[in-house]
Amino acid sequence: MSTVDPGEATKLWLLWKRAYEMVRAAVIADMTAASGLSEAELSVLVHLHESGGVLRQNALAAALGWDRTRLSHLLTRMEKRDYIARGKVANGVEVTLRPAGRRTIDASVPALSAATRRHLLDRLGPDGTNALKDIVERLLSSEDGR
Amino acid sequence: MSTVDPGEATKLWLLWKRAYEMVRAAVIADMTAASGLSEAELSVLVHLHESGGVLRQNALAAALGWDRTRLSHLLTRMEKRDYIARGKVANGVEVTLRPAGRRTIDASVPALSAATRRHLLDRLGPDGTNALKDIVERLLSSEDGR
DNA sequence: AGGGTGGTGTTGACATGTCAACAGTGGATC
């Protein structure tokens, strides 16, 4: 037999991807319909908001687990739409949530909440939700190799 | 209070995303280093392979849960590299795994297996792995809204 | 002062994904 069997590990990997992407697509569709925000933009706004509206660009990238470049490009786009502003600071750049951004996020968080509940929590049930929480924590706490 | 609290559901959503993307990045990095294949290309090859090397383009898109357009573009690229071939058939297009594709996949599946084990299974432990399996199945079986 | 050096952010070229419009094809239905 010259061909390789994907094996258990790979199968779980593929299924996980499939499930994640399915839920993600559903949530994003709902959310986007309600706010016109892309997933990435929403993440930025949420994190900014949770941090009081101001963050070092650096810290933002870390909080999101993103690449510097990606964030830079996205912020450039968001700046043009006046969601955020950038200003030079000590050693780096400070990102500030602007009124338009705040308004948009206020409008879309409820939609996101509802979408998550509908597409994730309701499908999992209370015990499934707890199990997922557990799994996520385990994964995030083992963030060794970065 | 004019600002909105993200709430429980949203928090779980953000954490899940974070965990998924972290593991994904690690797995892909390992896998790409070993094979030069992108994640999407690998998915296509794996599914093709599991189906005996031939599939309707249509069925492939469904199996992957992808958009027609995306698959079309990707297949065009993969065709140029001779990983696959396309041929007209009854009502649609048939995709065939070519030797170069088969060779590449044979070379990268072991790497993928190892990467999944290292970054996912080992971090979760046996019980965590089972819990994840359970969750994934629950989500996939509720694939109503498509 | 004169150089390193590490950390931060930007830029431009390129790869990839998304969206909307289109083209072909194989039945239904009259």
Place this chain on the structure above:
DNA sequence: GATCCACTGTTGACATGTCAACACCACCCT
């Protein structure tokens, strides 16, 4: 058999992400 219709796939414009190279700056060191 003509017309309509749903299904399948392609195309091109555009949005987004990735990569490598660069610029800037604070700090250290001598």
